[in-house]
Amino acid sequence: MGNCLPRVESSLAENRSQLFFEDFAWNYSYGEESYGDIYIPDAVAPCHSCNLLDDSSLPFFILASVLGIVASGAVLLALCRSPFHWRLCPSWPVLAQLAVGSALFSTAVPILAPGLTSAHNPTLCHLGYWLWYSSAFAQALLIVYHACLDPNLGTGHTWGLTLGLSVGLWGMAAVLGLPITLATDTSHGLCTLASSRGLGTLQSIHAAICFGIFVLLPLGLLGAKGLQKALYRGPCPWISVLWVWFVFWWPHGVVLGFDSLVRSKVLLLPTCLAQQVLDLALHLAEALAILHCAVSPLLVALFCHKATHASLPSLPLPARRSSHLDTFESKSSLPSHLSA
Template identity: 25%
Template sequence: MTSIVLDDDDWAFLENTSAGPEEDYYADCCQGIVCDMEEGMRFEAVYIPVVYSLALLLGLLGNGLLLGVLAQRSHNWSVTDTFILHLGVADSLLLVTLPFWATQATQAGWVFGSPFCKIAGALFTINFYCGIFLLACISLERYLSIVHSTHMYSRRKPWLVQASCLSVWLLSLLLSIPDWVFLKALSDDRMGGRIECIHDYPLLSQANIDWHLASRLVYHTVGYLLPAIILIFCYSSILLRLRQGPHGFQKQRAVKVILALVVVFFVCWTPYNVTLMVKTLHSNSTMTLTTCHSRTSLDKALIVTTCLAYLHCSLNPVLYAFVGVKFRKELLNMLSALGCKVKMSARSTSSRRKSTTCSESGRTSNSIAI
């Protein structure tokens, strides 16, 4: 086993450095204690490539089918379908970066240079913000439509939903600026000189701003806590309203699908945010972990929860297939047109006959998600 002792200059660097999308798994080892890093590196080198490969295969297949179904019915998109399209694009953009992060986890390290390091890291951030913001847009539109009978979008204003999606992309791009500025491919002597794609934040004494802490605070508040409050409020209000009176089988089924998407999002992203928050508190000496074992456990937890967050990109199409009746029907029709032998279930056909027509502005009944 190789033990590494860090001097004062090393600690000054580590306190202001973060390691990109996978975050700084080993950025702050035991302060004042010599810790072995090989166990965590071996775990990372095996776990990340396996999980990322699985996510890539399932995600590209699922999102490819999703985008194919949307393209097939592009003449009859609903508001929800437009948001789903943008979700599928964001997920696909993130998925194509997974082979590069998997390569970094191996002994090869980051071999793609600093420019692509910035691009890949920024895509991670953009996808995260786009995903949660688009879900917030969907929940807000459903909340206004069902609870207050007020329609944010309508056929008379088709540009409004496009403007909303464009605003989400622009805001997400704005929030990814720290990645474009600070991400670099740097050699890490603590890992045998392996090059990694990491954030190279300036020292606090040079900038008078703790960029590391500031970027984490923005990530936790704007990218998670605030949207979480919006989602919980909107869907709690919708569920309460639906219990008070009849709103149609079709509309209740639409809420069921979208609610499933939100729940899965929180299941995938909450562990990562909680673990990263603990890591942030430890990095800023607010929380002290006294043993190397506890620090190694935290590093492994961050690796596992990051992989879980990436898997979210593969789960949305699965939800559409198992919960969305119309998505299944459209998918089966598309496969039939390609020569595949498929059979519609009697339940799906019966459900379609039972459908009720929802409001013109929401056009919920035309969405592939129900």
């Protein structure tokens, strides 16, 4: 994906328009003047980073989006098809919401994909960023909720409590996605972060939110689990395969937080090579985060498969027999109907 063609001729207008996906590509700096956010006093040549996620990466965006939508739809269909599995997997409401979040993210991927210049307008730009991050925040909060509360609630908790918690988590995710939504704009047919300095505060808030949800939350889960094991108290939090989800977003939160510190000049990069490495890390972390939309439904399916097989031995024998009879009858109903 991407290319790295050197550019010799450029202007100030071109420097300010070098804003690709999520505006993480830095601008050029010449001599004594700095037209970007980095200051290199002795620079002779412009500092130009490779853009991995440019027009040539459009097939990657489209493929990830299609795989995510298909996988999420298949998991949702499997979870909602058979009420018998609801007893075997009491966490199916949370799993279904995770699949919905993955489907929403997959829908936003082509909206923000570079190369679809004809489809970009301010409304789609804002909607794409809001769906992108709000769905990711919701999935992270749902995984934390499942790890800490859902196993303790068990099958006896009321639907009202589940619905209230779900609405609260999705509402919180929607609010957390507003800063990045308000800081976006369209430039030369690309959906990017606005270059206005007045919106720098919103971008910093967004970076802090990503660092807190994608980095601090999983670290907090691991710390709580280690403390619980050390004290031998309680089953919370519950480790599951769903925690793998954070592997795809943890680098994004770390690198985005570091990039925010560099942009705010809290940290200074001494060389152009360091800036290019940071830009490369941002794009790689972004690509890894995009891949989650195809992997997240598989994690949900794997968790449900394990929960179902773990619950089967605990069911009474009549219930297991009735489940097998129901399955047999559903398979034999079609031939009997045809014979009649």
